[in-house]
Amino acid sequence: MTSLAVELTAVAQAAFAAEGLSPELGVVQISDRPDLAQFQCNGALPAAKQAKANPRAIAEKIAARLKTNPLFAKVEIAGPGFINLDVTDAALESRVGAAAKDTRLGAPQAGTGKAAVIDFGGANVAKPMHVGHLRSSVIGDSLQRLFRANGWNVVSDVHLGDWGLQMGQLISEIGHRGLAPIYFDPNFTGPYPGESPVTMDDLEEIYPAASAACKADPARLEEARKATAELQAGRHGYRALWQHFFAVSRIGLEREWGSLGIHFDLWKGEASVEPLMAPMIEDLNARHVAEESEGALVIRVARNGDKKEMPPLILVKSDGAVLYGSTDLATIVDRVRSQNPDLILYVVDQRQHQHFEQVFRAARKAGLNGKAELEHAGFGTMNGPDGKPFKTREGGVMKLYDLIAMVTEEADKRLTEAGLGADYSAEERASIAKMVGIATLKFADLSNYRLTDYIFDLARFSKFEGKTGPYLQYAAVRIQSILRKAAEEGHKTGAPVVRSAEERKLALQLLSLPDVMTTAEERRAPNMLCDYAFTLAQEFSRFYSEHHILSEADTALRAARLGLCELTLKTLSKVLDLLGIEVPARM
RNA sequence: GACCCCGUAGCUCAGUUGGAUAGAGCAGCGGUUUCCUAAACCGCAGGCCGCGUGUUCGAAUCACGCCGGGGUCGCCA
Numbered sequence: 001m002t003s004l005a006v007e008l009t010a011v012a013q014a015a016f017a018a019e020g021l022s023p024e025l026g027v028v029q030i031s032d033r034p035d036l037a038q039f040q041c042n043g044a045l046p047a048a049k050q051a052k053a054n055p056r057a058i059a060e061k062i063a064a065r066l067k068t069n070p071l072f073a074k075v076e077i078a079g080p081g082f083i084n085l086d087v088t089d090a091a092l093e094s095r096v097g098a099a100a101k102d103t104r105l106g107a108p109q110a111g112t113g114k115a116a117v118i119d120f121g122g123a124n125v126a127k128p129m130h131v132g133h134l135r136s137s138v139i140g141d142s143l144q145r146l147f148r149a150n151g152w153n154v155v156s157d158v159h160l161g162d163w164g165l166q167m168g169q170l171i172s173e174i175g176h177r178g179l180a181p182i183y184f185d186p187n188f189t190g191p192y193p194g195e196s197p198v199t200m201d202d203l204e205e206i207y208p209a210a211s212a213a214c215k216a217d218p219a220r221l222e223e224a225r226k227a228t229a230e231l232q233a234g235r236h237g238y239r240a241l242w243q244h245f246f247a248v249s250r251i252g253l254e255r256e257w258g259s260l261g262i263h264f265d266l267w268k269g270e271a272s273v274e275p276l277m278a279p280m281i282e283d284l285n286a287r288h289v290a291e292e293s294e295g296a297l298v299i300r301v302a303r304n305g306d307k308k309e310m311p312p313l314i315l316v317k318s319d320g321a322v323l324y325g326s327t328d329l330a331t332i333v334d335r336v337r338s339q340n341p342d343l344i345l346y347v348v349d350q351r352q353h354q355h356f357e358q359v360f361r362a363a364r365k366a367g368l369n370g371k372a373e374l375e376h377a378g379f380g381t382m383n384g385p386d387g388k389p390f391k392t393r394e395g396g397v398m399k400l401y402d403l404i405a406m407v408t409e410e411a412d413k414r415l416t417e418a419g420l421g422a423d424y425s426a427e428e429r430a431s432i433a434k435m436v437g438i439a440t441l442k443f444a445d446l447s448n449y450r451l452t453d454y455i456f457d458l459a460r461f462s463k464f465e466g467k468t469g470p471y472l473q474y475a476a477v478r479i480q481s482i483l484r485k486a487a488e489e490g491h492k493t494g495a496p497v498v499r500s501a502e503e504r505k506l507a508l509q510l511l512s513l514p515d516v517m518t519t520a521e522e523r524r525a526p527n528m529l530c531d532y533a534f535t536l537a538q539e540f541s542r543f544y545s546e547h548h549i550l551s552e553a554d555t556a557l558r559a560a561r562l563g564l565c566e567l568t569l570k571t572l573s574k575v576l577d578l579l580g581i582e583v584p585a586r587m
Numbered sequence: 588g589a590c591c592c593c594g595u596a597g598c599u600c601a602g603u604u605g606g607a608u609a610g611a612g613c614a615g616c617g618g619u620u621u622c623c624u625a626a627a628c629c630g631c632a633g634g635c636c637g638c639g640u641g642u643u644c645g646a647a648u649c650a651c652g653c654c655g656g657g658g659u660c661g662c663c664a
Contacts, residue, residue, distance in 0.1 A: 033607065042606060045645085055644085079607050080644075124664080165663055225662095270664095296662055308590035309660060317662045324664055350592065351658055380592075381657080418626060447612095448600065451592060453657070460599070464626050466612040467600090474626050482623055531601070534611080538628095545619090545628045587624080 003106060003514035004095055005029055005039065008071070008085065012041050015065040021047045021058070028085065030512060037074065037084030038508055044081040055081030089498040092507045097495045099510060100567045104149075105574055108514045111152030111521070117335050117372075118144050118154060120347035121257070121264060124161035125249040126170055126203040129256055129400040131456060132349075135379045138445045138580065140347035141262040142526040143377070145578045150521050155339050159331070160253075160269030162246060164324055166207070168228030170245065171238055172220070173210035174198065175227075183237035190236060196244035200252045203245065229321040232274070242271070256401055260438060261580055270327035273334050277322060280330050280368075281315060289366045290315055301361035310354075313362040328359045329368065336370035343373045345524070350378030350451060377524040380453035382445075408437035410462040411470070420587055432584045439469030439581045446579055447530040467534050469581055475537035476576065476583040479569040482549055486562050491550070493566055494559030502543040503564065509539045510571055517578075526579060533575040540568050 005028055012026035025043030032040065044062060048055035059081040066075045066085070074086035099106050120140020123129050129137075144156045175184050180197035182188050198206065214221040231238040250267065257263070281297065284290040290299050295318030302310040313325045335344060346356055356376035363369045412433035415421050421429050444461045448454040464470040486493070498507045513532070520528040549565060552558040573583055 032609095036607080040607090045606065049644090082607065122664090161664060294661075298661075306590095310590095311661045314662050319662080321662090323662070352664080353591065354659055355664085378592085383657095414626080418624095420624080420626085449602095452600080453593075455599070457599080460613080463613075466626095468612085468626085470626065471612095474624080478624055478627090485623065527601075531611085538611095541627060542629090544623080548622070550623045587626085 004511040005515050008039055011069055015062045019061050037086055039085040041083040059083050092498045095511050096507050105571055106514045107149050108518050109151035111147060111150040115153040115339055115341040116147055116343040117339055117341045118156045118345045119159045121158040123253055126245045127207050128204050131382055131398055131403055135382055135445055136347050137262050138442050139379055139526060141580045142446055143524060146521055149578060150517055156264045157266040157268050158264040163270035163327055165228050167231055168224040169210040169214055170207060171227040171241055172223045173206050183241045192240035196248050200248050225319055229319050232321055273327055273330035276330045276333055280333055284366055299362040301358050313358040325359055329362055332363050332368050340370055341372045346376045350380055353378050379450045382456045383453055407441050408434050411436035414464055432587055435582050435584050436470050439473050442580055443469030446526045449527050472533050472537050472576060473583050475540055476572050477587045479565050482565055485550055492559045493562040496564040497560040502546045506539045506543045509536050510567055513571055529575055529578050536572055
């Protein structure tokens with residue numbers, strides 16, 4: 001199944017071809033001017049340019065051909081040569097009817113047979129997640145849902161930060177405090193205790209302290225670097241300590257992502273490719289892809305045409321430790337071996353764009369990426385109300401679970417104010433508040449275009465009016481309520497009919513789902529799904545306020561309207577699901 | 588300094604592989620409830636699309652140059 005616009009495009013392309021013009025000019029899209037028409041085709045203008053002819057004359061010829069097709073209720077030429085198109089209500093009804101029967105609601109399956117690895121989340125071991133991790137998690141999760149819905153075989157990988165300098169900082173800080181001396185005793189041969197010497201709470205306190213100490217004192221930084229190199233070189237006590245950090249952190253991280261409804265197929269990290277590192281470096285050396293420079297082993301990635309200075313990727317530092325560029329490269333090797341993907345997509349802060357450019361160039365130069373296209377889908381920073389970014393490493397930032405608690409509490413307050421759910425059980429109330437809170441948070445984040453920075457304004461996030469997640473949940477809940485009542489009263493659901501202006505606009509919006517899924521995937525832009533969902537909910541609200549449904553006396557009409565409600569609910573729920581937003585049974 | 592991202596309504600943001608009269612939400616003003624959830628719906632008002640030049644039949648969109656904000660630029664992630 002395809003969208004109506006895609007179907008009309010095929011018709012128009014045939015008309016262009018029949019006139020001896022390039023068929024690719026016959027693209028039909030949803031009209032920019034809904035007051036004039038439902039769809040438009042602008043192809044006559046570029047065609048005129050190519051053929052050096054009058055655009056209006058070309059449009060006339062195309063229009064004459066389109067008019068013979070019974071699909072169209074209206075074919076008009078406007079302005080310099082725009083072709084405006086309306087389809088018949090019967091055509092809308094048959095497409096809507098077909099969509100209602102399609103379990104995928106017409107979702108495009110262009111990704112069938114293709115595999116993608118999506119790398120997002122990227123939290124660090126031993127550090128609590130903060131609001132800065134929200135974007136990667138929420139955007140990445142939406143993309144994995146979208147790619148899957150479009151037929152891709154997706155493997156998501158959390159790619160934890162667990163092998164770099166921060167590990168050495170933690171280890172040396174713990175050494176300084178004398179918290180777990182046996183892990184530092186070179187004569188101890190093990191086994192090490194199964195119980196972690198530190199809790200997550202301990203780590204949350206130790207890391208900022210370690211980071212501050214290294215900042216203030218170069219000797220401490222040097223110590224941390226040494227510990228990092230020793231950890232990577234395989235020092236037993238450090239490895240054992242690292243295992244504890246990882247295990248303790250994972251529990252907290254799983255809980256947190258779990259509460260956001262975000263799941264990863266793989267819980268790998270930088271450290272997980274450690275066994276691949278030595279052979280990879282050996283190979284790169286042997287093939288002279290890597291070279292020595294200033295005591296480090298690097299891969300040169302600069303090119304002649306570069307506008308910008310492109311420093312080499314440093315594989316091995318002069319002290320013997322590897323960096324995250326090295327683990328990123330080894331991770332590509334790992335992914336190509338295990339998934340052989342067509343695409344590896346990195347949903348990581350835009351500030352790391354250059355880093356990824358280096359890694360991608362190095363991977364291609366070394367021929368490590370197989371058939372995979374490597375792509376960085378960056379995102380802008382989340383700023384505070386003062387317009388400055390939330391701090392990421394200095395501590396004192398708002399933690400993600402505190403934020404979730406806040407939006408949940410706010411949602412609960414709002415439910416009370418609205419007098420909703422007063423007679424629900426405490427459990428259901430809490431569950432609704434949680435879903436509404438999460439929806440508030442996710443929708444606010446996703447509705448901004450990826451690359452732009454946005455202001456994280458808690459007051460605004462918590463508002464439930466207008467273009468917000470809760471508005472969408474509310475719209476879905478109202479439809480559920482209607483359908484539930486219809487079922488209770490024994491009313492049948494029938495094939496939707498399209499008669500009124502509201503029904504027509506709602507039907508058109510429903511039928512454009514495949515278009516938005518396609519473009520949102522191509523652009524890696526969940527904000528397009530947000531727009532779609534909001535418009536759909538608005539169209540439904542308009543329809544709802546203008547038409548009686550349950551109280552409609554004409555049984556056939558009532559059934560048809562219930563059918564439209566049902567398809568709207570399925571579609572809205574589907575798009576909300578792509579955004580990672582759940583709909584409560586009632587509100 | 589070089590390069591990257593951004594600059595659109597009072598505020599927060601869509602729209603940017605060139606197309607008709609630049610959209611939405613919030614805030615403001617005015618309406619709608621004997622009726623399926625008013626967290627809603629309808630209407631009004633609000634704009635040298637940062638500035639300039641250029642390419643084009645046509646520019647918020649492309650090119651070049653400025654201005655302003657943010658970011659990055661070899662051993663952190």
